[in-house]
Amino acid sequence: GNAILSGYGTTIFEAMSRLAATHNAINLGQGFPDDRGAEDVLQVAARALLEGNNQYPPMMGLPVLRQAVATHAARFYGLEVDWEREVMVTSGATEALAACLFGLIEPGDEVVLFQPLYDSYVPIIRRAGGIPRFVRLQPPGWTVDPADLAAAFSPRTKLVVLNNPLNPAAKVWSADELQLLADQVIAHDCLAVCDEVYEHLVFDGRRHLPLMALPGMRERTLRIGSAGKTFSLTGWKVGYVTAAPGLLQPVSKAHQYLTFTTPPNLQAAVAYGLAKDDAYFGLLAAALEAKRDRLSAGLASSGLPVLPSQGTYFVVADISGVGGRRATEDDAAFCRRLTTDAGVAAIPVSAFYEQDAPTHLIRFCFSKQDAILDSAVIRLKEFF
Ligand code: PMP
Ligand code: GLN
Numbered sequence: 001g002n003a004i005l006s007g008y009g010t011t012i013f014e015a016m017s018r019l020a021a022t023h024n025a026i027n028l029g030q031g032f033p034d035d036r037g038a039e040d041v042l043q044v045a046a047r048a049l050l051e052g053n054n055q056y057p058p059m060m061g062l063p064v065l066r067q068a069v070a071t072h073a074a075r076f077y078g079l080e081v082d083w084e085r086e087v088m089v090t091s092g093a094t095e096a097l098a099a100c101l102f103g104l105i106e107p108g109d110e111v112v113l114f115q116p117l118y119d120s121y122v123p124i125i126r127r128a129g130g131i132p133r134f135v136r137l138q139p140p141g142w143t144v145d146p147a148d149l150a151a152a153f154s155p156r157t158k159l160v161v162l163n164n165p166l167n168p169a170a171k172v173w174s175a176d177e178l179q180l181l182a183d184q185v186i187a188h189d190c191l192a193v194c195d196e197v198y199e200h201l202v203f204d205g206r207r208h209l210p211l212m213a214l215p216g217m218r219e220r221t222l223r224i225g226s227a228g229k230t231f232s233l234t235g236w237k238v239g240y241v242t243a244a245p246g247l248l249q250p251v252s253k254a255h256q257y258l259t260f261t262t263p264p265n266l267q268a269a270v271a272y273g274l275a276k277d278d279a280y281f282g283l284l285a286a287a288l289e290a291k292r293d294r295l296s297a298g299l300a301s302s303g304l305p306v307l308p309s310q311g312t313y314f315v316v317a318d319i320s321g322v323g324g325r326r327a328t329e330d331d332a333a334f335c336r337r338l339t340t341d342a343g344v345a346a347i348p349v350s351a352f353y354e355q356d357a358p359t360h361l362i363r364f365c366f367s368k369q370d371a372i373l374d375s376a377v378i379r380l381k382e383f384f
Helices: 012-022 039-051 063-077 092-104 121-127 146-152 175-187 245-258 264-274 278-301 331-342 370-383
Strands: 087-090 110-115 131-138 157-163 191-195 221-226 239-242 314-318 361-365
Touching: 012 331, 039 264, 063 087, 063 239, 063 264, 087 092, 087 245, 092 121, 092 157, 092 191, 092 221, 092 239, 092 245, 110 121, 121 131, 131 146, 146 175, 157 175, 175 191, 221 245, 278 314, 278 370, 331 361, 331 370
Parallel strands: 110 131, 110 157, 157 191, 191 221
Antiparallel strands: 087 239, 221 239, 314 361
């Protein structure tokens, strides 16, 4: 294989899910809900599958979904979007990210990234010839040091990748932090690729604020969303990119050779879903907020203190003081033993780092039935 990609193993999500299945563990590792997802959205998809056209949809996506993405952006963020020239449908946020990075990065371009980061970013950036420049976020607050941020930018910076809300840190970027980033992007005349797949999963009365909505950022930002998170249907892989025509155009060139298109019946159902009433979006966040509190309290009472979770469906726990952790055991080894011996799978946070990873943090997904969360806590209590 090529030297860049052959350096990477199987993704941690796949590896931990496999280990969990083999050992009959409760899988709080890989991020996916364990319910059926939005029922009416499933019905629309089923009808579209049986009654609709199942041939190639247009390369940019079904007009009805592109219109829905534009309407959603105006409704939630006051963003004015021209659906015909500024929206493209992709096969999940994963493909949207790959299309943006392949479409925009030239060999030698620098890309600013925050650690911890989602696992697909860096391999794709490297494969596109880009050079990653990392900024560390410091736990437990995952704050950004303005001097570190400024130092990561240079005249060769092409773009910054921002994940907001942030997986696995469960951080929602504040307006001040976003402004700090926008100032750098504008000063260095570069772009921002914003992975906002968890945009509707924010807690405690927070509102998601897209970087794209800040002054001067509308023409410099590519905003990515995903039906997987918004409708609890992670297997569908329907994503979307919104950007000014001049930015979307090179990205569409990558998309037309990566996947070209996305199943039309799923696109039709997601278009329906994006127009759901405010109660749907409110209940989604409220239900997850209650699950966050349930699992966080359970983890704390079993001896695993947790860091704040402001958004996403993840919570990070600190294993540094945990009883039964072996002296030589890092987060990855601990997660494997937790899966095989305690029967609860989690994800080591070190998997979200390219360098200098912390080894005392592990991530749990709480988008599960209450009874499953409770069983997991019982197993952990018995184990520790
Ligand atoms: N970005 C982040 C931060 C994620 O956590 C995920 C995972 N689900 C994705 C992108 C991928 O989204 P999709 O399943 O729509 O490809
Ligand atoms: N985004 C999911 C997570 O962070 C996993 C997606 C995947 O398995 N690639 O757990």
